[in-house]
Amino acid sequence: MSITADDIARAAVDAAAAQLEAHGLGRELRHLDGLLSRAAREKANTVVLTIVTPSGDAGPHALAIAQAVEARVGRPVDVRQEADPAMLGGVTVVFGNERIDWSLRGALERLEDSLRSHPSPLHV
DSSP: OOOOHHHHHHHHHHHHHHHHHTOOOOOGGGGGHHHHEEEEEHHOOOOEEEEEESSSOOOOOOHHHHHHHHHHSSSSSEEEEEEEEOSSSOOOETTTTTTHHHHHHHHHHHHHHHHHHHSSOOOO
């Protein structure tokens, strides 16, 4: 009988669950998938890149964004796309501790901040 990667993954989950229970952390089992996922990314030296758009599909732009982020961080990225139906347009990119907001809402907020910090000398 040959062992598969799926068999190894199941054994790792069983071992992790047993260790959580043994150390009184059984309540943390609900977070096990996230913990294992983060540990696997760290082991593979990858960075999670989340691309948020109104539809959840950045199309061909996702590849360009991923390549730009990989070049910036010098590590491979694990791309995840999410939908934000409240977003009017644009994209928000999140990776590591960075958040880049190219959304329409973000642009309007930056414009408002700029106008408030530099009031016009013209008063109507």
